[in-house]
Amino acid sequence: xxxxxxxxxxxxxxxxxxxxxxxxxxxxxxxxxxxxxxxxxxxxxxxxxxxxxxxxxxxxxxxxxxxxxxxxxxxxxxxxxxxxxxxxxxxxxxxxxxxxxxxxxxxxxxxxxxxxxxxxxxxxxxx
Amino acid sequence: xxxxxxxxxxxxxxxxxxxxxxxxxxxxxxxxxxxxxxxxxxxxxxxxxxxxxxxxxxxxxxxxxxxxxxxxxxxxxxxxxxxxxxxxxxxxxxxxxxxxxxxxxxxxxxxxxx
Numbered sequence: 001x002x003x004x005x006x007x008x009x010x011x012x013x014x015x016x017x018x019x020x021x022x023x024x025x026x027x028x029x030x031x032x033x034x035x036x037x038x039x040x041x042x043x044x045x046x047x048x049x050x051x052x053x054x055x056x057x058x059x060x061x062x063x064x065x066x067x068x069x070x071x072x073x074x075x076x077x078x079x080x081x082x083x084x085x086x087x088x089x090x091x092x093x094x095x096x097x098x099x100x101x102x103x104x105x106x107x108x109x110x111x112x113x114x115x116x117x118x119x120x121x122x123x124x125x126x127x
Numbered sequence: 128x129x130x131x132x133x134x135x136x137x138x139x140x141x142x143x144x145x146x147x148x149x150x151x152x153x154x155x156x157x158x159x160x161x162x163x164x165x166x167x168x169x170x171x172x173x174x175x176x177x178x179x180x181x182x183x184x185x186x187x188x189x190x191x192x193x194x195x196x197x198x199x200x201x202x203x204x205x206x207x208x209x210x211x212x213x214x215x216x217x218x219x220x221x222x223x224x225x226x227x228x229x230x231x232x233x234x235x236x237x238x239x240x241x
Contacts, residue, residue, distance in 0.1 A: 035230075044129045044234035045165070045173070045216050064227030097172060102184075111229055112161035112220040113178035120172060 002026035002116055004098045009121030012088055020083040020121055022098030029079040030054060033101060033110035036072065036083050038094035039120070048096070050111065051081055065091070088125045095120040130231035131156065131217055138239040139207045147236045149200040149217030154225040157198035161220035164193060164202045167235075168213045176215075177202060204238070212240045 008020040022034065033056070036048040049062035051072045060072045071084040081098060098118040101110040132150040139145040149156065149164075156162055162180045165173035175184050177193035180200065190205045200219070204211055217233040 037232075039173075044133075045218065045232035046129075047228050047230035047232065050229065061223070061229055063229075109161075109178060112159075112218075113163045113175055114165075114173075114218075115175040115178075115184055117172035117174075 004100065004116060004118035006096065006098050006118040006121040009096065009123045011124045011126065013127050014088060014090055014125055016088050016125070017084070017086045018088065018123060020085070020096055020098075020123070022081045022083075022118060024079045024081070024098075024100075027100075027116075030076040033108075034072075034074060034081040035099045035101070035111075035114060036081075036096060037099050037114065038092075038096045038123075040091075040094040043094075046094070048083070052110075085123070088123075090125050093123060093125045095122050129234035130221070130226060130228070131219060131233035133215075133217060133233035133236045135234070136237045136239065138241055139204075140241045141207050141209065143207050144203060144205045145207060145238060146201050146203045147215055147217075147238070149202070149219075149233050151198050151200075151219055151221075151231065152226075153198060155219040155221035155231050156195065156200050158222060159220045160195070162193065162195055162200040163218045164191075165216045165218065166211075166213045167216065173216065207240050209240050212238055214238070 005023045035050040069087045074081045097120045099114040100116040164177040167173045181193040221231045
């Protein structure tokens with residue numbers, strides 16, 4: 001069974017740091033592009049960033065609100081992707097989901113259709 | 128303020144059809160045929176219902192359909208059922224140089240089955 005399990009959420013003060021983890025199972029993790037998406041109360045979904053597979057360059061991209069503060073990394077030997085969040089702001093308060101797109105035939109939808117989601121981990125930034 | 132604009136609420140009676148709109152710009156919805164729709168029940172993770180504007184993943188009922196015209200995409204739910212009551216979000220691939228992000232989403236629409 002394909003599964004993503006996030007952990008590491010919690011309460012942190014503004015300016016603080018937190019690292020989220022997402023453990024994957026049931027698929028070839030090293031070939032997958034992994035994406036973080038957050039859901040903030042009253043603000044809808046927001047794309048946080050994405051890590052390409054090593055075979056596709058292993059690069060990362062981020063949304064403007066988190067660029068320069070958040071870092072995505074991955075450990076293919078542990079089937080785990082991480083989200084390091086620094087200089088946290090109150091507006092980063094959200095439920096953070098680890099997600100994955102999919103491939104259908106020869107077409108992959110890594111960046112436009114997310115069909116595997118974890119249960120989410122809550123991050124609260126408050127003094 | 129979400130990048131894509133959705134109505135905050137929509138409703139319909141069982142058996143009826145409801146359409147939810149999602150308005151963006153030429154740098155996202157209008158510029159790419161990569162619009163997706165997600166259903167989220169309370170306490171659950173979002174579920175992909177539509178991708179590439181009008182394609183359904185395996186297992187999604189054909190009561191759910193998607194379309195696009197210009198900068199506006201739409202999700203239509205036909206033959207409404209009680210279990211369709213949920214929040215619905217649209218998403219689109221975007222030009223990061225103008226939208227600041229590779230993917231943008233709407234603020235969500237709460238669908239109520241009367």
